[in-house]
Amino acid sequence: MPRRDQAAFAEFVADRSASLHRTAYLLVGDRGLAQDLLQEALTKTYVAWPRLRDPGKAEAYTRKALTTTAITWYRRRSWGERPVDSVPDSVADRPADGLADDVATRDLLWQALQGLPPRQRAAIVLRYYEDLTEAQTADVMGCAVGTVKSQVSAGLRTLRTRLGDRVTDSDLVPLDLLEVTR
Structure with a gap:
C-alpha cells in the first residue's frame, strides 16, 4: 500500500477506533474479545483500503466486518459455553x-x-x-x-x-x- 494510503488508514484508525471498539463491546460483552474482533475487522479494512477511497465507506465497511465477525464468532461458539447472567x-x-x-x-x-x-x-x-x-x-x-x-x-x-x-x-x-x- 502506498505511504499516502497508509497515513490515511492510520488517521482513520485513530479517529474511529473508540467508536468501533464500543460497538464491538456492545456486540460481544467482553473487552478482550471486542478488541480481537476490532483488530480482525481493521485487518479486513486494511486489505480493502485501496478500494475504499471515501472515509464514510471505510467506516461502513469496518462496521459491517465487525458485525459479521461477531455473528460468526457466536455461531462457532458452543451454546453450552454461552454465559447468561440472571x-x-x-x-x-x-x-x-x-x-x-x-x-x-x-x-x-x-x-x-x-x-x-x-x-x-x-x-x-x-x-x-x-x-x-x-x-x-x-x-x-x-x-x-x-x-x-x-x-x-x-x-x-x-x-x-x-x-x-x-x-x-x-x-x-x-x-x-x-x-x-x-
Whole structure:
C-alpha cells in the first residue's frame, strides 16, 4: 500500500477506533474479545483500503466486518459455553436513588442484551446505539430491511418480556456513561 494510503488508514484508525471498539463491546460483552474482533475487522479494512477511497465507506465497511465477525464468532461458539447472567427477580433489588438507579437500569439492560441471539443483538446495537437507519443497518448486517425490522422487533419483544416495566424503550438511547469501562 502506498505511504499516502497508509497515513490515511492510520488517521482513520485513530479517529474511529473508540467508536468501533464500543460497538464491538456492545456486540460481544467482553473487552478482550471486542478488541480481537476490532483488530480482525481493521485487518479486513486494511486489505480493502485501496478500494475504499471515501472515509464514510471505510467506516461502513469496518462496521459491517465487525458485525459479521461477531455473528460468526457466536455461531462457532458452543451454546453450552454461552454465559447468561440472571436478571433480578423484582424491582426491589434495584437501588432507589438517582444515578444508582440509572446504573442499575443500564446493568439490567446490559444483562438482557447479552442474552439475545447474535443477530437480534447486532440489530439493536446498530439501530439504537450506533443510531443507524434501518437501511444502513441492513447494509451492515448484509440482509434486507424487513429482516432488520423483524430482528429489532423480536429483540425488543424479548427484552420487554425479560425486563417487564423495569426498563423502557427510552433506556436504549446511548448514554455518555455507556463507555467501554468493563
